[in-house]
Amino acid sequence: xxxxxxxxxxxxxNKDQDGGKTLEAGKKVFTQTxxxxxxxxxxxxxxxxxxxxxxSLDELKPDAARVEKAVRxxxxxxxxxxxxxxADIRLVAKYVSTVAGQ
Numbered sequence: 895x896x897x898x899x900x901x902x903x904x905x906x907x908n909k910d911q912d913g914g915k916t917l918e919a920g921k922k923v924f925t926q927t928x929x930x931x932x933x934x935x936x937x938x939x940x941x942x943x944x945x946x947x948x949x950s951l952d953e954l955k956p957d958a959a960r961v962e963k964a965v966r967x968x969x970x971x972x973x974x975x976x977x978x979x980x981a982d983i984r985l986v987a988k989y990v991s992t993v994a995g996q
Contacts, residue, residue: 919985920985920986920988920989920990923978923989924943924989924990925941928965929975929977932945933945935948936948936949936950937950938950938993938994939996940994948970948971951994952994954994955995958988959987961986961987961990961991962984965983966983
């Protein structure tokens with residue numbers, strides 16, 4: 895199965911379960927809730943983000959575990975986001991891992 899089909903399947907499955915609410919909530923964490931917002935540093939087409947400080951998430955296509963670890967602990971120049979709840983971290987990790995590379 896190709897990565898595109900895998901991503902499309904993941905999105906379809908998520909929408910079947912909750913009408914896309916999980917992805918929308920994760921997008922809000924990515925674009926607004928996290929401080930500083932993820933869009934400041936990262937490129938992610940789905941979010942309309944074109945930051946150039948951190949890696950392009952569309953190119954990196956990280957899985958949810960990798961995103962969650964980076965958000966919790968920080969990595970390189972990226973700080974740990976202690977202002978985010980566990981639920982917010984899981985939401986943004988699911989969002990990024992689902993839409994990166996679309």
